[in-house]
Amino acid sequence: xxxxxxxxxxxxxxxxxxxxxxxxxxxxxxxxxxxxxxxxxxxxxxxxxxxxxxxxxxxxxxxxxxxxxxxxxxxxxxxxxxxxxxxxxxxxxxxxxxxxxxxxxxxxxxxxxxxxxxxxxxxxxxxxxxxxxxxxxxxxxxxxxxxxxxxxxxxxxxxxxxxxxxxxxxxxxxxxxxxxxxxxxxxxxxxxxxxxxxxxxxxxxxxxxxxxxxxxxxxxxxxxxxxxxxxxxxxxxxxxxxxxxxxxxxxxxxxxxxxxxxxxxxxxxxxxxxxxxxxxxxxxxxxxxxxxxxxxxxxxxxxxxxxxxxxxxxxxxxxxxxxxxxxxxxxxxxxxxxxxxxxxxxxxxxxxxxxxxxxxxxxxxxxxxxxxxxxxxxxxxxxxxxxxxxxxxxxxxxxxxxxxxxxxxxxxxxxxxxxxxxxxxxxxxxxxxx
Amino acid sequence: xxxxxxxxxxxxxxxxxxxxxxxxxxxxxxxxxxxxxxxxxxxxxxxxxxxxxxxxxxxxxxxxxxxxxxxxxxxxxxxxxxxxxxxxxxxxxxxxxxxxxxxxxxxxxxxxxxxxxxxxxxxxxxxxxxxxxxxxxxxxxxxxxxxxxxxxxxxxxxxxxxxxxxxxxxxxxxxxxxxxxxxxxxxxxxxxxxxxxxxxxxxxxxxxxxxxxxxxxxxxxxxxxxxxxxxxxxxxxxxxxxxxxxxxxxxxxxxxxxxxxxxxxxxxxxxxxxxxxxxxxxxxxxxxxxxxxxxxxxxxxxxxxxxxxxxxxxxxxxxxxxxxxxxxxxxxxxxxxxxxxxxxxxxxxxxxxxxxxxxxxxxxxxxxx
Numbered sequence: 007x008x009x010x011x012x013x014x015x016x017x018x019x020x021x022x023x024x025x026x027x028x029x030x031x032x033x034x035x036x037x038x039x040x041x042x043x044x045x046x047x048x049x050x051x052x053x054x055x056x057x058x059x060x061x062x063x064x065x066x067x068x069x070x071x072x073x074x075x076x077x078x079x080x081x082x083x084x085x086x087x088x089x090x091x092x093x094x095x096x097x098x099x100x101x102x103x104x105x106x107x108x109x110x111x112x113x114x115x116x117x118x119x120x121x122x123x124x125x126x127x128x129x130x131x132x133x134x135x136x137x138x139x140x141x142x143x144x145x146x147x148x149x150x151x152x153x154x155x156x157x158x159x160x161x162x163x164x165x166x167x168x169x170x171x172x173x174x175x176x177x178x179x180x181x182x183x184x185x186x187x188x189x190x191x192x193x194x195x196x197x198x199x200x201x202x203x204x205x206x207x208x209x210x211x212x213x214x215x216x217x218x219x220x221x222x223x224x225x226x227x228x229x230x231x232x233x234x235x236x237x238x239x240x241x242x243x244x245x246x247x248x249x250x251x252x253x254x255x256x257x258x259x260x261x262x263x264x265x266x267x268x269x270x271x272x273x274x275x276x277x278x279x280x281x282x283x284x285x286x287x288x289x290x291x292x293x294x295x296x297x298x299x300x301x302x303x304x305x306x307x308x309x310x311x312x313x314x315x316x317x318x319x320x321x322x323x324x325x326x327x328x329x330x331x332x333x334x335x336x337x338x339x340x341x342x343x344x345x346x347x348x349x350x351x352x353x354x355x356x357x358x359x360x361x362x363x364x365x366x367x368x369x370x371x372x373x374x375x376x377x378x379x380x381x382x383x384x385x386x387x388x389x390x391x392x393x394x395x396x397x398x399x400x401x402x403x404x405x406x407x408x409x410x411x412x413x414x415x416x417x418x419x420x421x422x423x424x425x426x427x428x429x430x431x432x433x434x435x436x437x438x439x440x
Numbered sequence: 441x442x443x444x445x446x447x448x449x450x451x452x453x454x455x456x457x458x459x460x461x462x463x464x465x466x467x468x469x470x471x472x473x474x475x476x477x478x479x480x481x482x483x484x485x486x487x488x489x490x491x492x493x494x495x496x497x498x499x500x501x502x503x504x505x506x507x508x509x510x511x512x513x514x515x516x517x518x519x520x521x522x523x524x525x526x527x528x529x530x531x532x533x534x535x536x537x538x539x540x541x542x543x544x545x546x547x548x549x550x551x552x553x554x555x556x557x558x559x560x561x562x563x564x565x566x567x568x569x570x571x572x573x574x575x576x577x578x579x580x581x582x583x584x585x586x587x588x589x590x591x592x593x594x595x596x597x598x599x600x601x602x603x604x605x606x607x608x609x610x611x612x613x614x615x616x617x618x619x620x621x622x623x624x625x626x627x628x629x630x631x632x633x634x635x636x637x638x639x640x641x642x643x644x645x646x647x648x649x650x651x652x653x654x655x656x657x658x659x660x661x662x663x664x665x666x667x668x669x670x671x672x673x674x675x676x677x678x679x680x681x682x683x684x685x686x687x688x689x690x691x692x693x694x695x696x697x698x699x700x701x702x703x704x705x706x707x708x709x710x711x712x713x714x715x716x717x718x719x720x721x722x723x724x725x726x727x728x729x730x731x732x733x734x735x736x737x738x739x740x741x742x743x744x745x746x747x748x749x750x751x752x753x754x755x756x757x758x759x760x761x762x763x764x765x766x767x768x769x770x771x772x773x774x775x776x777x778x779x780x781x782x783x784x785x786x787x788x789x790x791x792x793x794x795x796x797x798x799x800x801x802x803x804x805x806x807x808x809x
Contacts, residue, residue: 020520
């Protein structure tokens with residue numbers, strides 16, 4: 007069945023806007039009719055006005071969207087995260103709109119605490135019934151995100167990997183740098199790194215030591231809120247300690263699952279977190295055990311002159327890494343192809359490792375070096391990508407690829423072919439819309 | 441297949457979704473762009489207007505903050521998408537402070553006009569929202585103006601080009617079966633007709649010509665006369681027409697109308713007719729111009745009502761010039777269906793070759809400064 011799809015974007019974030027456009031193009035290629043609209047102004051209105059009366063503007067919005075839906079005969083609404091949520095009534099009330107799909111990039115906690123989303127907190131009346139509405143489906147790219155959503159009672163959900171835009175397959179740029187790998191991106195979690203972590207990285211420590219250091223630091227120091235939880239329910243420290251220790255050795259297990267397991271031993275602490283609506287905050291703390299995985303890999307190879315780093319210069323400074331300028335999204339295909347070998351690391355807060363970059367690097371015909379996570383290896387086998395469990399292993403793999411760039415390029419070409427066959431937005435949307 | 445260049449160009453298309461024409465055109469140009477290798481990012485400015493409207497009662501600081509955020513958002517779009525051209529429907533870009541003029545990119549802002557500027561400014565409550573001067577941003581050297589119909593007011597000092605509307609490609613492939621319905625289709629817009637008046641009915645029944653019927657209205661402005669003129673043509677041609685659309689009071693004039701067409705099937709049903717009559721729009725002082733190529737793309741002959749309108753490049757249009765001609769057109773339609781069928785087919789081929797929105801988009805982007 008050919009659909010008429012409205013994509014709702016958040017243009018304040020260019021990556022979100024771009025991905026939305028890529029998805030819309032994929033739907034067009036599948037024969038569906040698509041339009042894209044932005045919801046940021048509506049969200050900013052609501053965040054600026056706070057609790058003041060919104061009756062008049064909401065009435066205007068309702069008329070506007072009802073006309074729009076009817077005129078363009080929209081039957082399907084797709085938004086990244088909850089970007090359709092600025093005012094959902096017209097979508098729910100329209101008899102022709104049968105399906106509202108959230109494709110999640112963020113986790114629930116990050117979305118709810120985003121500055122222009124705070125007006126729609128999880129505690130607001132109606133939020134639960136809206137996200138559980140019979141027309142609404144949620145798509146997650148990792149099991150961890152799906153589990154967290156289930157906390158909110160989200161049942162109509164499925165998992166679907168991220169993907170690459172088909173547009174990347176057509177781009178052709180020369181491979182100019184073969185003796186150095188590249189990492190394009192930020193260090194991940196945007197907090198100041200602990201000085202002990204930097205010292206450990208400099209001493210050549212591997213991931214397990216860094217994760218344990220991170221765990222100890224979180225449990226010992228923490229911020230005021232965490233200490234308050236520990237005072238109110240002392241078992242919470244034990245609950246977190248157990249979950250974090252398991253996370254250090256099983257970094258790809260969903261944090262919520264680990265907390266649930268630990269909760270069987272410390273039920274009072276788990277109930278305390280659940281009753282006080284802080285379970286997602288606990289999840290975030292568990293995820294932060296792996297916060298140094300990405301910067302540690304980059305820093306280790308950077309210190310040996312094996313990698314160039316681009317983007318977010320100031321965020322890399324504490325790690326002693328002098329990063330090059332930000333790469334605009336439009337330049338990404340060029341920079342992906344400029345280097346023969348890429349480092350890739352997932353953002354710890356997503357708790358899912360099959361990030362967009364994994365697919366985009368492959369679509370650009372280049373090989374990436376990744377941690378051996380189930381998400382990653384289920385998408386590409388070796389040698390289309392390189393994987394390792396430790397920093398040492400990842401360094402060895404990177405050196406091997408740099409020593410044999412022709413082989414690296416050949417592996418990248420295989421990864422590109424697989425991407426064209428299996429990992430484009432076209433493939434994902436085809437299955438989501440079936 | 442037409443192509444602009446080997447390099448993909450990025451176009452930001454701004455329209456006000458409260459206008460049905462803008463909604464549809466943004467959709468059509470998006471698709472057209474896809475076919476000629478131009479990436480069209482289509483967005484709605486009514487949400488910006490709405491934000492300004494909602495925040496107008498806020499204090500100055502709050503308002504500035506929100507405006508800053510909205511401008512910041514558009515700047516991100518400009519650079520994130522590396523926008524080369526802005527296409528602004530009815531000067532929609534005016535709602536955004538002059539970022540498009542200030543920044544090195546985009547190089548061009550193409551204004552496509554469907555409505556008179558004064559109507560647009562009134563619609564946006566321009567003065568009330570204190571949106572600033574509008575003249576200079578429209579006169580800027582980056583700006584080009586295209587008008588879609590000849591009744592638009594041309595502002596002094598601006599260079600304008602005529603750009604006939606196009607048709608979406610999908611209309612060409614609606615219904616390949618031969619045209620079977622021996623009547624002329626006419627889709628009604630209630631705003632094109634007057635309300636019921638018993639006096640008017642008496643005059644319709646007694647008057648012998650359009651001139652006689654319209655005589656009492658001759659001192660009224662043209663836009664007030666148009667609904668009566670439309671009524672006259674509907675009344676006199678009612679036996680040959682299949683009229684669609686519920687208009688209050690029409691039955692009392694002895695004119696039978698079928699129910700409004702379902703939007704999902706509308707174009708498919710209309711495409712089964714050999715000809716479609718388009719009444720005059722009082723607001724546009726002409727027919728709904730974009731329906732001309734759309735009708736042709738469906739394989740129907742458009743019939744228009746005023747001999748004075750500018751039909752642009754369209755040769756296969758039938759323009760009714762008066763009572764006698766209206767009668768002749770209807771008789772010819774009934775007696776020479778094969779010729780009408782041929783004419784409709786010729787029209788369709790012409791639109792397919794040079795009258796689709798992708799041809800228009802190409803013309804806009806390649807227009808020399």
